[in-house]
Each structure stands twice: as structure tokens, then as C-alpha cells.
Amino acid sequence: MADSDDKLPKYRRIADALKDAVNSGQYAAGDRLPGENDLMETYGVARMTARQALGVLQSEGIAEARKGAGVFVRDFRPLRRRGIQRLAEAQWGSGRSIWAADIDNRELEVDQVDVSVAVAPERIADTLGLEPGDSVCVRQRRFVLDGKPVLLSTSYLPAALVAGTRIMQEDTGPGGTYARLAEIDAKPAHFREELRSRMPTADETAALQLAAGTPVILICRTAFAQDHRPVEVNEMTLDAASYVLEYDFDA
Amino acid sequence: MADSDDKLPKYRRIADALKDAVNSGQYAAGDRLPGENDLMETYGVARMTARQALGVLQSEGIAEARKGAGVFVRDFRPLRRRGIQRLAEAQWGSGRSIWAADIDNRELEVDQVDVSVAVAPERIADTLGLEPGDSVCVRQRRFVLDGKPVLLSTSYLPAALVAGTRIMQEDTGPGGTYARLAEIDAKPAHFREELRSRMPTADETAALQLAAGTPVILICRTAFAQDHRPVEVNEMTLDAASYVLEYDFDA
DNA sequence: TAGTGGTCTAGACCACAGC
DNA sequence: CTGTGGTCTAGACCACTAC
Numbered sequence: 293m294a295d296s297d298d299k300l301p302k303y304r305r306i307a308d309a310l311k312d313a314v315n316s317g318q319y320a321a322g323d324r325l326p327g328e329n330d331l332m333e334t335y336g337v338a339r340m341t342a343r344q345a346l347g348v349l350q351s352e353g354i355a356e357a358r359k360g361a362g363v364f365v366r367d368f369r370p371l372r373r374r375g376i377q378r379l380a381e382a383q384w385g386s387g388r389s390i391w392a393a394d395i396d397n398r399e400l401e402v403d404q405v406d407v408s409v410a411v412a413p414e415r416i417a418d419t420l421g422l423e424p425g426d427s428v429c430v431r432q433r434r435f436v437l438d439g440k441p442v443l444l445s446t447s448y449l450p451a452a453l454v455a456g457t458r459i460m461q462e463d464t465g466p467g468g469t470y471a472r473l474a475e476i477d478a479k480p481a482h483f484r485e486e487l488r489s490r491m492p493t494a495d496e497t498a499a500l501q502l503a504a505g506t507p508v509i510l511i512c513r514t515a516f517a518q519d520h521r522p523v524e525v526n527e528m529t530l531d532a533a534s535y536v537l538e539y540d541f542d543a
Numbered sequence: 544m545a546d547s548d549d550k551l552p553k554y555r556r557i558a559d560a561l562k563d564a565v566n567s568g569q570y571a572a573g574d575r576l577p578g579e580n581d582l583m584e585t586y587g588v589a590r591m592t593a594r595q596a597l598g599v600l601q602s603e604g605i606a607e608a609r610k611g612a613g614v615f616v617r618d619f620r621p622l623r624r625r626g627i628q629r630l631a632e633a634q635w636g637s638g639r640s641i642w643a644a645d646i647d648n649r650e651l652e653v654d655q656v657d658v659s660v661a662v663a664p665e666r667i668a669d670t671l672g673l674e675p676g677d678s679v680c681v682r683q684r685r686f687v688l689d690g691k692p693v694l695l696s697t698s699y700l701p702a703a704l705v706a707g708t709r710i711m712q713e714d715t716g717p718g719g720t721y722a723r724l725a726e727i728d729a730k731p732a733h734f735r736e737e738l739r740s741r742m743p744t745a746d747e748t749a750a751l752q753l754a755a756g757t758p759v760i761l762i763c764r765t766a767f768a769q770d771h772r773p774v775e776v777n778e779m780t781l782d783a784a785s786y787v788l789e790y791d792f793d794a
Numbered sequence: 795t796a797g798t799g800g801t802c803t804a805g806a807c808c809a810c811a812g813c
Numbered sequence: 814c815t816g817t818g819g820t821c822t823a824g825a826c827c828a829c830t831a832c
């Protein structure tokens with residue numbers, strides 16, 4: 293109701309009607325919506341107009357087109373990421389992975405791993421307090437939930453610091469990178485996370501298999517040792533539809 | 544270079560060429576990009592195809608169309624919001640607004656204020672531990688930076704708790720709502736912020752004057768008193784292009 | 795094979811911006 | 814006023830999906 297369509301373009305009215313139908317429960321998550329041909333007939337519009345209406349729902353993240361099959365209502369069951377508890381020393385200090393703190397009885401797996409050494413990009417060198425041209429250990433990973441990629445992570449550590457440690461290997465051992473840093477007198481004591489959100493690039497869309505209308509959340513985390521020296525920068529790219537981020541803190 | 548266009552659709556190639564030109568600095572923020580007519584001529588394509596190419600840049604938040612004028616490269620200078628320091632008691636305890644912690648020598652102003660009493664929505668009643676049908680004080684505000692709205696905030700407090708206090712007025716006085724809560728034995732001691740990101744609804748697009756291709760960040764903050772009783776829920780909607788969120792914490 | 799969405803063309807009229 | 818983007822039509826061919 294309240295279809296106060298003064299002079300809304302046709303495609304907006306059709307889109308609004310579809311959205312109302314979805315919100316009213318007429319179509320549930322996973323259901324197929326009326327296709328281009330259906331809309332052309334129902335509303336007496338041209339193909340491009342029906343298409344544009346369906347495009348609105350896709351760009352708002354409400355629906356998802358599957359080639360040759362139809363347009364479907366998207367599901368939305370995000371993972372809860374506890375920003376602070378997950379990095380408490382009790383997590384990795386006890387040999388558990390910090391990623392274990394993310395799962396709500398669902399499986400979060402590492403899908404792709406790549407470890408290499410390279411010259412530090414300028415912004416990383418700045419943050420880590422390195423000289424231009426210094427090398428860093430680069431650890432790239434992709435995380436998959438229920439078969440769908442949800443997170444890309446690229447971690448940078450000063451090569452001079454971590455040379456010869458298990459951090460240079462694909463499997464960093466119990467407690468992960470942070471437990472290993474603790475063993476070489478570089479135990480993380482303080483973290484800073486910076487968050488942004490924007491629409492994905494084509495590369496990100498491919499790597500995370502993102503539906504149209506899904507933003508990404510960028511997290512840049514810097515880990516500092518007790519002496520305030522930065523020891524790691526971790527740049528993450530999250531499928532925004534797959535995550536809720538939580539931060540708990542005192543006044 | 545590296546235009547490895549195997550079988551990319553025309554509009555994607557045109558879009559990629561434009562993106563390269565933007566990234567290489569050929570077009571700076573605020574510059575006008577080649578219009579539909581220019582692209583039709585340059586690439587020998589139909590109007591809808593040129594249009595689709597420009598649509599890619601807009602939906603990725605790179606460019607912004609202005610009716611009757613052209614398509615322009617968007618500017619991007621986000622505001623830094625320090626999630627934890629800004630809520631430290633030292634902020635509001637000293638009579639300063641928590642919003643003062645957001646500005647980087649730029650003006651953040653309240654644009655619209657509305658204070659009312661209403662029945663608590665179900666999710667709010669749940670979070671605040673109220674019975675269904677209980678009333679809440681609802682404080683709605685819009686914040687503007689450099690003339691552009693960047694943040695919508697709706698704060699809910701139990702009506703029984705704040706009745707008769709300055710929290711029910713538009714101007715809550717020095718230190719704001721939290722300072723007033725402290726005066727009635729409900730001083731916030733702990734906070735939880737939950738973050739999501741998604742594409743905006745039509746209402747949000749209008750209220751925040753969002754360009755196409757701009758996501759919103761949703762923050763739901765719950766404030767707890769010393770005795771762990773929830774005293775406020777604040778739902779915020781941020782223009783994602785206007786904000787960087789920062790959280791600092793110890794291991 | 796029939797139907798779906800993805801891409802593309804070649805036109806059209808409109809509202810709005812800037813000169 | 815001219816040019817811009819916004820909307821819309823009526824066709825077309827393709828690749829893919831499901832049956």
C-alpha cells in the first residue's frame with residue numbers, strides 16, 4: 293500500500309512492486325521472481341524496461357540473476373566476527389586459531405594459501421616503519437564458508453623479523469602467526485583495525501564470487517608489539533553480505 | 544596495457560579503458576568523463592552500450608552522473624571515526640560531545656533532530672530487555688559534513704528510565720545523552736557495536752543524498768550500565784564513502 | 795529443445811544544466 | 814538554446830539452464 297507513485301518511472305514502480313512482494317513474504321529466499329517475459333506481459337512494457345526493474349533489485353542486493361535460469365531472491369545469513377575477543381591472547385595463546393572465533397557452528401576453511409617474499413608496497417612500508425625497498429613476508433589466503441568464498445586476507449610482516457620462522461611456511465602451526473611472533477619476542481599486544489566499505493572491483497567480484505549489489509568491507513589491521521613496534525599489517529576483503537562485525541569495549 | 548580482453552563484452556572493455564584512464568590520473572577527482580555521445584563516436588557503439596559502460600563506473604562508485612551536465616569522477620575523502628576513544632568516559636564525562644571526536648578539522652553538524660516517545664519496535668524491546676508494548680524515547684538525528692548528509696542516527700532509550708530528564712529534549716546539554724544517563728544512575732560502562740554493510744534502500748539514498756554505487760554502513764550500538772543493564776540502543780546509517788571506522792584495542 | 799538472462803542496435807521523447 | 818543524461822520502445826543474436 294501507500295503506492296504514492298507520483299511520477300515514478302515505470303521501472304521503479306515495477307521494482308517497488310517486486311520489493312513489496314518480497315518483503316511481504318510472497319517470495320521467500322531462494323524463490324524465483326517473475327522473469328523479463330513475465331514482467332513485459334504483466335505490465336505491458338518493453339524488454340529493457342522489465343530488465344531495468346529487475347536490475348534495481350539486483351543492485352540493491354535483494355535478488356540475484358542466474359543465467360538461463362531466472363532471477364532469484366537472495367539469502368542473507370551473515371557470519372558474526374567478534375573483532376576484539378577473537379584477537380585476545382587467550383585465543384591464539386592457547387593454540388587455537390583466531391578464525392575459530394568466527395564460526396557459528398559452520399565451517400570456515402582456508403581455500404587458497406600463498407606465502408612469498410617481496411618488496412613492501414609503499415603504504416605497507418610506511419605502516420610497518422620500514423625503509424623503501426625493504427622486504428616483507430606476504431601471506432595471502434582465501435577463506436571459504438559452505439563452499440562460498442567470504443574473505444580474502446593478505447598479511448605483511450617484516451622479512452627481517454620473521455626469516456627462518458614457521459611464519460614463512462604455509463602452515464604456521466598451533467596458534468598461528470601470532471603465537472609464532474610471541475616466540476621471537478614480538479608478541480602482539482595491541483591492535484588497530486580500520487574499516488571501509490565500497491563496491492568491489494572486478495577482481496574482487498571474481499575472487500569472492502560476489503553477486504551484483506554486494507559491497508565489500510575492507511579491514512586493515514595493524515598489530516603492535518609491547519614496545520609499540522608494528523609487527524604485522526593484515527589487509528582483508530570481506531563479502532559484506534556474509535559478515536556482521538562486532539566490537540565490544542568499555543567506556 | 545595488459546588489456547587481455549579475450550571475449551569481454553564491449554561495454555566492459557570501454558569501462559575498463561575509462562577506469563584505467565582514471566587510475567592513471569588522466570582524469571582527476573571532479574573531472575568530467577567522456578559522455579555517451581563521445582563514447583558512441585570513439586568506439587562506434589550504440590547509445591545503450593556507451594551508457595552501460597558509464598553505468599559500470601557509477602555502480603562501482605568511481606563516477607557520478609549529473610543530469611544535463613555529464614559524468615564526473617567522484618571525490619573520496621572519508622572522515623575518521625574512532626570507535627573506542629570517542630566513547631571513552633573522558634569524552635562525554637568532560638562535557639564534550641562524542642561527535643567532536645570524529646572531526647578532522649572539518650565541521651560535523653546536526654541538521655535535523657526529532658525526539659518522540661513510541662512503542663518499542665520488537666528488536667529494540669528485545670535488546671533493551673523491555674516487555675512488548677513498553678515505550679521508548681526515540682531520538683532521531685541527521686549529521687551533515689560540508690553541507691552533505693553523512694550519518695543518520697536513531698537512539699532508543701527506555702521511556703521509564705529517561706522520563707523527565709533532559710534526554711527527552713532536543714538539546715541534551717553538555718556531554719549529551721551519556722552524561723545525562725550518568726546523572727540518573729545509569730552511566731554507560733560498556734558498549735557493543737555491530738557493523739553491517741549493504742546497498743541503501745531508496746529512503747536511505749534520499750536521506751543521505753547518496754550517489755549510485757555507494758553502500759551504507761549500519762552500526763547498531765548498545766550501551767550497558769555498570770550492572771550490565773542495557774540503557775540505550777543506537778542504530779546508525781553511514782554513507783560508506785564518507786567514513787573510515789577505527790577500532791583500537793589490546794590483545 | 796524451449797526458455798532464460800546477457801548483450802547490442804537504432805531509433806525516440808523528456809527534463810535539466812550551462813551558456 | 815544546445816547538449817547532457819534519464820527513460821523507453823521494438824526488435825536482434827547469443828550462451829546458458831533445465832527438462
